[in-house]
Amino acid sequence: MATKKTLIIEGSSDATNGDLRQGFDKLLSKKMDQNKPKIILGNGKSQAIKKFLHFKNEGEEVGLLMDLDQPETNRTKDLQAQKLEKYKDQIFYMIQAVEAWFISQPDILDDYFNADITKKLPKRRPAEIPEPKDILKKATKGTKKGEYHEIKHAVELLKRLDATKLENEFPDFKNLLAFLKK
DSSP: OOEEEEEESSSSOOTTTTHHHHHHHHHHHTTOSSSOOOEEBBBSHHHHHHHHOOOOOOOOEEEEEEEEOOOOGGGHHHHHHHGGGGGGGGEEESSOOHHHHHHHHHHHHHOOOOSOGGSSSSSSOOGSSHHHHHHHHHHHHHHOOOOOTTHHHHHHHHHHHHHHHHHHHHHHHHHHHHOOOO
């Protein structure tokens, strides 16, 4: 039986514009029948890291999911900068940010925003796009749902993502699922 897990995620715990916890829970439930992790939103990156480092719950393993905000080749450098090298098997990145996950599935963006967002996106691997949030804001400007908002829209987009496609596109997401299932 899998060990009970808690996943701390960089993201706002303020549910005024939507509950990110719900979005991530729905996404993870697509790959996990049972034993889904308890999700704790850590707010900013430094706060999430602090919660991760101070997490103590007997018999429970903790993981951390956060934006890398830089190319995936800098993963090790970020672990070192954050003094997290010894936890590398418990740290997972959204590369470069969660918005890259959305850009990786443009059909979901087209459907959700009811606009042809696909043609406004760069034609390269989403993990290689610096500042994917800015790209998404620009691509969605003028849609009926309005310019992309990192909480309000992210909650619904997370729920719509195809988890299998994410696994295939982003190694950290695949590793996160393996960690949560063990």
